[in-house]
Amino acid sequence: MLIVVQIGSPDGASATCLNLDCTQYKRHNPCLLTNGYICKMTSTQQKNIRHITLPDLEEYFANIGDKKFRAKQVHEWLWQKHAQSFDDMTNLSKDLRQKLAGDFSLPALTINTTQISEDGTLKTRFKTFDGHMVEGVLIPTDERKTACVSSQIGCSLSCKFCATGYMEKQRNLTYDEIYDEVALINRQSENEYGKKLSNIVFMGMGEPLLNYSNVLKAIERISAEDGLAMSPRRITVSTAGVAKMIRKLGDDQVRFKLALSLHAANDKKRNEIMPINETNNIKALTDALNYFYKQTKSEITFEYILFKNFNDSQPDADELIKIYRQVPADLINIIEYNPIDKFKFTKPDEDGIEKFMKYLELHKVNARLRRSRGKDIDAACGQLANKG
Numbered sequence: 001m002l003i004v005v006q007i008g009s010p011d012g013a014s015a016t017c018l019n020l021d022c023t024q025y026k027r028h029n030p031c032l033l034t035n036g037y038i039c040k041m042t043s044t045q046q047k048n049i050r051h052i053t054l055p056d057l058e059e060y061f062a063n064i065g066d067k068k069f070r071a072k073q074v075h076e077w078l079w080q081k082h083a084q085s086f087d088d089m090t091n092l093s094k095d096l097r098q099k100l101a102g103d104f105s106l107p108a109l110t111i112n113t114t115q116i117s118e119d120g121t122l123k124t125r126f127k128t129f130d131g132h133m134v135e136g137v138l139i140p141t142d143e144r145k146t147a148c149v150s151s152q153i154g155c156s157l158s159c160k161f162c163a164t165g166y167m168e169k170q171r172n173l174t175y176d177e178i179y180d181e182v183a184l185i186n187r188q189s190e191n192e193y194g195k196k197l198s199n200i201v202f203m204g205m206g207e208p209l210l211n212y213s214n215v216l217k218a219i220e221r222i223s224a225e226d227g228l229a230m231s232p233r234r235i236t237v238s239t240a241g242v243a244k245m246i247r248k249l250g251d252d253q254v255r256f257k258l259a260l261s262l263h264a265a266n267d268k269k270r271n272e273i274m275p276i277n278e279t280n281n282i283k284a285l286t287d288a289l290n291y292f293y294k295q296t297k298s299e300i301t302f303e304y305i306l307f308k309n310f311n312d313s314q315p316d317a318d319e320l321i322k323i324y325r326q327v328p329a330d331l332i333n334i335i336e337y338n339p340i341d342k343f344k345f346t347k348p349d350e351d352g353i354e355k356f357m358k359y360l361e362l363h364k365v366n367a368r369l370r371r372s373r374g375k376d377i378d379a380a381c382g383q384l385a386n387k388g
C-alpha cells in the first residue's frame, strides 16, 4: 500500500521528491501526483537499503542536507564491511544511524546454528528476516576453502536423491541474502581456518537458474571491486538443467563456471530421478551447454552421483562418455552418494567406484572422485534439509 505525504509548497521550488520508489510519476518535481505539491509517496514498509543504488543513496543524502561522501561510506559498510545493522556503521554519528534506521530497513541474514563435522566441515543454518531457515556449508581442505551456498528456501524440482527436493519451495533468496551467506561463511573461514574463501559453489538448497536475477546480482556484488572482490572464475553455479536459462547465461556473457547435475546419462533413467528432465532432456541440455560455451568460453563441469545398480555399470559409463564428448566439458565430478531416508538407492562399494573411475580414465576422460564431506552433520551433497 502507498501513502502520500505532502511536504512541500504548491510551487514545488524548495524541495526535491524524496521518494526513491516512484517510478509511476518519474519523480517529477513538482510531482504530478499532487498537482504541484512536492510529495513524499512512501511505502508503508521501509525500503531495503541494499536495494537502492549508490547514486540514489547520494541523492538521499543530498536531500537530507548531508554530504555526498556519506553515501560511499554507507555503501562500503553494506557491501565491503558487511554491516548487519545500522549500529555497526561506527564512522557515522548516532543521530545519522538513527535517521537511517528510521528511513530504511537492513534485513540481514543471521546465524541460527552452526554444526562442525569431524572432518572440519561447518554447516550453518541461517535465519531470514521473515523467519525462514536456509543452510550453507564451509568445506575446508588444505588447498581450498569453499562455500556451498543456497539460492532458494526449499526447492520446486523434487530430485529424488536430494533432501531439499522433499521440502516445498517457500521463496527465492534475495541477492543481498545470498551475499550475506557468502560474507558470513567467509568470516567463519577466517575465524576457524585463518583464510578467506577461495571458492564458491551454488550447490546448496534450490535451483539457482530459477532465481536467475538474484543469483546474478549476488555474484556481481560478490565479485565487484566495491563488494567482496572475489574472482568470478572461482564461482561455480550448478544447475539441475534448465536449458532456456543456460542459454540466457550465454547471452548474458557470464564469467563464472557452470556445472550440470547430470546424474544419469540417458533420458529414461534421468526422468526417473530428476523430473525436470521430462521438459529439459539431455539433448536440449547439451545443445544449451554448447551455446553457453560458444558465448562465454567459461568452464563446464558435469556432476554425476554414482548409485549402485542404477548408473554405475560399464554401459552407463559409455553413455556418460558419449555426453562428455558432445560438450566442451573440462571435467566430470563423480560424487559419492550420501543416502537420505526417503530414497531407496545406495552407493556402490569401493570396488565398484574404483572400476567406474578406471574405465573413465582408460577412455581419457578427465574425471575426479569427490568424497563426501560433512556426512555426520547432514552437510554433504544432497543432504541439506534444515534438520539441525
Ligand code: SF4
Pocket (backbone or CB within 6 Å): 155, 156, 157, 158, 159, 162, 163, 164, 165, 166, 204, 205, 206, 207, 240
Ligand atoms: S538437487 Fe538441487 S535442484 Fe534438485 S531438488 Fe535438490 S536442490 Fe533442488
